[in-house]
Amino acid sequence: MEEAITIALFALLLVMAMVIGRERNLFSAAMLTGIFSLISAGLFTALDAVDVAFTEAAVGAGISTVLILATLALTDHHEAHDRLHPSKVNWKAVGVVTLTGVALLYGTVDMPAFGVADAPIHEGVAKHYIDHSFEEIGIPNVVTAVLASYRGYDTFGELGVIFVAGLGVALLLGAGAPSITSEHPHLPQKSRAPYVREMPVVRVVTKALLPFILLFALYVQAHGDFGPGGGFQAGVIFAAGLVLYGLVWGPTALERFARHRIVERATAIGLLLYGGVGVATMAVGGNFLEYGVLTPEHPQHGQHYGIFLVELGVGITVSAVMLVIYYVFAARNVSPTRSSAPVTLPPPPMSEDAS
Amino acid sequence: MIANLWHYGLVVVLMMTGLYIVIAKRNYVKKMMGLAIFQTSVIMLYVTMGKVTGGTPPIFVQNDDGTLTEGIVYSNPLPMVLMLTAIVVGVATMAVGLALVVRIKEAYGTVEDDLVTELNREDEARRHLSAAAQPIKESKS
Numbered sequence: 447m448e449e450a451i452t453i454a455l456f457a458l459l460l461v462m463a464m465v466i467g468r469e470r471n472l473f474s475a476a477m478l479t480g481i482f483s484l485i486s487a488g489l490f491t492a493l494d495a496v497d498v499a500f501t502e503a504a505v506g507a508g509i510s511t512v513l514i515l516a517t518l519a520l521t522d523h524h525e526a527h528d529r530l531h532p533s534k535v536n537w538k539a540v541g542v543v544t545l546t547g548v549a550l551l552y553g554t555v556d557m558p559a560f561g562v563a564d565a566p567i568h569e570g571v572a573k574h575y576i577d578h579s580f581e582e583i584g585i586p587n588v589v590t591a592v593l594a595s596y597r598g599y600d601t602f603g604e605l606g607v608i609f610v611a612g613l614g615v616a617l618l619l620g621a622g623a624p625s626i627t628s629e630h631p632h633l634p635q636k637s638r639a640p641y642v643r644e645m646p647v648v649r650v651v652t653k654a655l656l657p658f659i660l661l662f663a664l665y666v667q668a669h670g671d672f673g674p675g676g677g678f679q680a681g682v683i684f685a686a687g688l689v690l691y692g693l694v695w696g697p698t699a700l701e702r703f704a705r706h707r708i709v710e711r712a713t714a715i716g717l718l719l720y721g722g723v724g725v726a727t728m729a730v731g732g733n734f735l736e737y738g739v740l741t742p743e744h745p746q747h748g749q750h751y752g753i754f755l756v757e758l759g760v761g762i763t764v765s766a767v768m769l770v771i772y773y774v775f776a777a778r779n780v781s782p783t784r785s786s787a788p789v790t791l792p793p794p795p796m797s798e799d800a801s
Numbered sequence: 802m803i804a805n806l807w808h809y810g811l812v813v814v815l816m817m818t819g820l821y822i823v824i825a826k827r828n829y830v831k832k833m834m835g836l837a838i839f840q841t842s843v844i845m846l847y848v849t850m851g852k853v854t855g856g857t858p859p860i861f862v863q864n865d866d867g868t869l870t871e872g873i874v875y876s877n878p879l880p881m882v883l884m885l886t887a888i889v890v891g892v893a894t895m896a897v898g899l900a901l902v903v904r905i906k907e908a909y910g911t912v913e914d915d916l917v918t919e920l921n922r923e924d925e926a927r928r929h930l931s932a933a934a935q936p937i938k939e940s941k942s
Contacts, residue, residue, distance in 0.1 A: 452808070456811045456815070459815055460811075460814065460815055460818065463815060463818040463819060463822075463838050464818060466822065466834055466835075466838065467818065467821065467822045467825075467826070467831075467835070472828070472830055472831065475831065475834055476834075479834050479837060479838075482837075482838065482841070483841070486841050486845065489845065490845070490848055493845075493848050493849060493851075493852045493876075494851075494852055494853075494856055494857065494858045494859075494876035495848045495851065495852075495858070495876070495880075495881045495884070496858045496860075497858075497881055497882075497885050498844070498848055498881050498884050498885050498888065501885050501888045501889060502841070502844075502888055505888050505889060505891075505892045506837075506841070506888075506892075509892055510837065510892050510895060513892070513895065513896055513899055514830065514833070514834070514899065516899075517830055517899040517902055517903060518830065520903045520906060521829075521830060521902060521903065521906040521912045522828075522830075522906075522911075522912060525826070525827075525828040525830075525831055525913075526827070526828065526911075526913045526916075535825075536824070536825035539821055539824040539825035540821065540825075542820075542824060543817045543820050543821045543824065544817075546817060546820065547813055547814065547816075547817040550813045550816070550817075551809075551810060551813050554806055554809035554810065554813065555806065557806065557809060557850075559805030559806060560805050560806065560807075560808045560809070560849065560852065560854075561805070561852055561853055561854030561855075562805075562853075562854070563853050563854070563856075563874065565850070567850050567851065567877060567879075567880070568853065568877050571879065572851075572877045572878065572879045575859075575878055575879065576859065576875050576877075576878070580861055580869055586860050586861040586863065587859070587860045587861075588859040588860065588861070588875070588878040589859055589860075589878045589881050589882055589885065592878055592879065592882045593882045593885065593886070597882060600883075600886070601886060604886040604887075604889070604890050607890050607893065607894075608889060608890055608893045611890070611893030611894050611896060611897050612893060612896075614897045614900070615896050615897055615900045618897070618900040618901065618903075618904055619900045619903060619904070672860075673860060674858070674860070678885060678886065678888075678889045681889075682889065682892075764889060767893060768892075771893075771896045774900075775899075775900075775903075778903060
């Protein structure tokens with residue numbers, strides 16, 4: 447049964463990937479990438495990776511689809527026809543892909559069979575995490591224990607990457623464009639928001655769902671110790687809820703609720719909170735991010751406090767970075783400085799056999 | 802033996818579909834979509850390796866008195882942790898890529914790879930021409 451579900455999901459993913467490749471309407475392709483992410487989240491669940499599935503569903507079907515749509519609003523909706531390679535299949539690329547694929551398949555032949563319990567990957571630290579994390583950390587969700595405590599350095603680095611990526615987007619697109627603030631009341635008229643706002647179904651459903659989305663994000667944030675969830679998922683879900691509000695009522699309305707400047711600062715605050723917990727543990731006399739020293743008489747409690755604070759930092763930075771990215775894309779959309787002069791090139795020279 | 806490896810095979814086929822889109826498609830937004838498919842497949846490869854047959858998600862099952870229930874097989878949490886953060890980092894880096902695409906659109910007026918290359922080549926040719934014309938002008942004056 448499980449195998450049948452896995453095969454069906456894989457087949458759907460393959461079909462979806464091929465349709466994304468063939469689809470010339472980029473708007474449709476963007477929607478299909480959202481569906482692709484949702485199906486892959488289902489596959490992750492079938493493979494027992496519930497936390498990964500959670501993240502993929504929130505990120506892939508929520509944020510990245512919005513990002514692609516925002517990019518399409520600033521670029522072209524349709525993929526141009528390839529003038530140099532009018533035939534549908536690029537055989538050179540097929541050759542490269544086939545060679546790479548065969549090499550990778552050859553590599554998998556030596557791998558341990560799927561699902562065997564004594565594969566090398568399950569030895570070492572993974573075994574230690576499953577056998578001892580409950581007495582050492584004291585929380586049921588092993589993924590959260592590894593993420594925030596055992597591999598806290600790693601997660602700190604990943605959070606730094608997310609912060610830098612948000613900074614990069616803000617530097618690439620934020621400079622020169624007016625920031626969306628209430629001081630620019632003329633901005634929303636130029637955006638597409640009014641059309642969406644006129645749809646009663648969208649309005650009502652968004653307004654009814656929004657409190658539950660935000661509440662669910664807080665639940666995921668606080669409940670990450672006991673079930674699937676944590677700062678990464680909560681941050682993305684929180685941002686997705688706010689972005690939904692921005693999509694329907696326009697970025698200016700959202701800005702009234704979540705000030706651009708405050709959100710920009712929050713990207714750094716989360717990272718500083720994470721690092722601050724590490725510095726605090728050092729000040730008490732332990733190592734960086736060694737939460738146990740916070741409450742020496744009961745190290746498990748220290749782990750709980752440390753993981754809670756660190757996950758809070760992750761949630762703040764992730765949601766703030768996603769919001770900043772949305773803001774700069776939306777501000778670019780209404781920026782008057784944008785030049786959109788169409789480029790025309792002479793038709794390609796006729797090949798000799800055609801003439 | 803081979804019969805138990807088909808998961809990896811399917812992941813590789815999916816990965817190669819994404820790679821084909823990245824290589825063969827000229828539109829930069831389409832290339833980013835291909836890259837997202839490729840990334841999801843890589844994540845799937847890692848997660849596939851962590852699965853244990855008959856296992857449950859790595860969240861401890863507790864008895865009523867708070868002790869752990871014995872004899873439950875858990876899947877490997879380590880690949881999940883690594884991939885969870887990779888997904889969020891992936892969307893952040895994808896935003897950087899899309900921001901670059903927007904800047905390319907503003908600079909060139911197109912997001913098609915062949916047109917951008919051609920415009921670059923024209924630009925280069927024009928620079929060469931003006932560089933060659935420079936000494937003639939000076940000698941005339």
